[in-house]
Amino acid sequence: MKILGIETSCDETAAAVVEDGRKVLSNVVYSQVELHGPYGGVVPEIACRCHVEVLPGVIDEALRDADLAWDDVDALAVTYGPGLASSLVVGLSAAKGLALRLDKPLCAVNHLQAHVYSAFMTPDAPDMASVCPFAALVVSGGHTCLVRVNAPNDFQLLGQTIDDAAGEAFDKGATLLGLGYPGGPVMDRMAKEGRRDAIRFPRGRARKQRGQIDGMDSDLCFSFSGLKTSLMVHLKNHPPGVDDPGVSDVVASYQEAIVDALVKRCERVLEGLDVLAVGGGVSLNSRLREALRDMAARRGVSLLLAEPKYCGDNAAMIAGVAGMGLGVWGEEAMLLDAEPNVPVA
Ligand code: KG4
Ligand code: ZN
Numbered sequence: 001m002k003i004l005g006i007e008t009s010c011d012e013t014a015a016a017v018v019e020d021g022r023k024v025l026s027n028v029v030y031s032q033v034e035l036h037g038p039y040g041g042v043v044p045e046i047a048c049r050c051h052v053e054v055l056p057g058v059i060d061e062a063l064r065d066a067d068l069a070w071d072d073v074d075a076l077a078v079t080y081g082p083g084l085a086s087s088l089v090v091g092l093s094a095a096k097g098l099a100l101r102l103d104k105p106l107c108a109v110n111h112l113q114a115h116v117y118s119a120f121m122t123p124d125a126p127d128m129a130s131v132c133p134f135a136a137l138v139v140s141g142g143h144t145c146l147v148r149v150n151a152p153n154d155f156q157l158l159g160q161t162i163d164d165a166a167g168e169a170f171d172k173g174a175t176l177l178g179l180g181y182p183g184g185p186v187m188d189r190m191a192k193e194g195r196r197d198a199i200r201f202p203r204g205r206a207r208k209q210r211g212q213i214d215g216m217d218s219d220l221c222f223s224f225s226g227l228k229t230s231l232m233v234h235l236k237n238h239p240p241g242v243d244d245p246g247v248s249d250v251v252a253s254y255q256e257a258i259v260d261a262l263v264k265r266c267e268r269v270l271e272g273l274d275v276l277a278v279g280g281g282v283s284l285n286s287r288l289r290e291a292l293r294d295m296a297a298r299r300g301v302s303l304l305l306a307e308p309k310y311c312g313d314n315a316a317m318i319a320g321v322a323g324m325g326l327g328v329w330g331e332e333a334m335l336l337d338a339e340p341n342v343p344v345a
Contacts, residue, residue: 001074004062004098005319008051008091009083009111010142011035011042014315015055015062017073021323022121026065027309027316030054033182040181041171042141048086055094062315070102077315077322080108081339083142088338096334107322108333112138112344113155114317116147118310119277121320125304128152128324131275137266138344139288140280140313141167141182144222144262146269147344149277153326155345158269159220162213166258166282169204169224173231173254177240177247187251188285194252196287199234201257202226203264220265227257255287263291270301279306281313 002025007014011032017025032050036042063070078095081088092108099106116136120128129152136147144167145160164172167184174183179190204223213221231254240247266276278292283306296303310317321327328336 001323002066002068002072003075003077003107003319003322004059004073005077005315005317005322006055006059006091006095007079007111007313007315007318008055008087009079009081010087010313011047012313013051013054013058014313015059016315016319017062017066017068018316018319018323021320022123024121024316025068026062027314028058028062028065029312029314030058037181040175042084044084044086047084048090051087051090055090059094073102073104075105075107075322076102077107077109077319077327079111079114079318080328080333080336081342082111083338083340085338085340088340092336092338099334105330106333107327107329108336109318109321109327110342110344112143112145112147113326114321115140115279115306116149116155116277116344117321117324117326118279118306118314118317119304121310121316122307131302133273134275134277135266135269135273136277136279137262137283138280139166139262139278139282141165141171141282143280144224145344146220146265148269148273152324157216157343157345159216159222159265161222161224163223163225164228166222166224166262167280169227169258170255170282172228176228176231176235177251184282184285187255188287190248191252191255191287194248194250196252196256198249199253201230201234201254203257204261220269222261222265224258224261227254255285259285259288259291262288263295266292267295267299270299274301275304276301277304279311279317281311284308284311
């Protein structure tokens with residue numbers, strides 16, 4: 001079954017064709033990052049206008065790369081949430097229109113579940129069903145959550161951020177340091193030159209309210225807004241000079257606080273589970289990947305990291321989820337509206 005996937009939940013316009021959930025025939029991602037850079041973050045109006053302009057060309061390219069005609073497509077898949085409402089609507093409307101015009105079934109996919117699935121798209125990754133139950137970490141610019149996957153269609157939210165997402169912590173930290181947007185990639189690079197134990201930044205613990213936050217264990221939740229404030233205070237007390245080598249120490253220490261917070265909670269969630277899947281834009285971070293590998297080796301658990309090309313937002317993971325028979329199908333999908341705040345489960 002060849003599925004054309006469409007993804008427009010944030011600032012990437014993406015289309016891909018995936019066969020039987022795993023075989024990626026094409027994967028086209030148009031990144032809008034340069035449009036949003038001057039504003040220091042994603043501007044929803046710009047994102048949705050850009051999706052409208054470039055999505056038809058991106059879909060054409062995905063079909064061309066896969067060497068397919070419209071008739072060869074067996075079904076369509078699209079992200080219905082979570083994400084920016086005005087961005088989601090563009091992909092969802094396009095997918096519904098194509099499904100009607102081509103008379104093919106539509107599958108509506110939860111973006112966070114797709115980030116989890118992205119760790120299983122590598123050819124040598126195990127089948128998702130074969131490793132259930134397992135733990136998953138989704139870390140991106142908009143989301144940071146820990147999930148238990150009991151079965152391929154049975155996700156359970158165990159913990160999430162109570163304020164900023166991990167990617168936001170990178171982006172806001174980089175803005176404070178004048179490093180531009182997005183902050184993750186540049187901090188990742190600079191941190192390699194710095195000492196990660198130079199400054200002790202807070203590890204983002206969510207405050208306990210009888211151990212629970214919205215029914216989740218507070219020890220599995222994250223809080224990154226205090227880290228950003230702590231960086232602000234540090235910079236006020238120690239203003240860095242231009243080309244100050246100390247800046248890379250600040251970056252490495254700041255990054256370490258984020259990585260440490262993520263890895264500690266993953267370790268906690270692995271009590272009783274022996275597989276951890278990780279996806280989302282922040283999972284591109286080289287120090288995070290290294291620290292997760294170290295932790296997994298120490299605990300003797302299997303770590304499934306999404307391949308770099310599937311970490312950030314992409315449509316292959318959307319078509320992949322649909323190809324596994326997951327997601328919402330048929331008439332129910334056609335009637336779904338964009339759901340900007342839909343949880344992972
Ligand atoms: O998954 P993604 O492409 O889009 C969202 O759904 O948000 O993630 C984007 C986020 C941004 O915050 C960006 O700074 C972060 O991922 N990011 C990184 C790295 N590359 C991208 N964060 C840390 N290290 C990186 N190498
Ligand atoms: Zn995402």
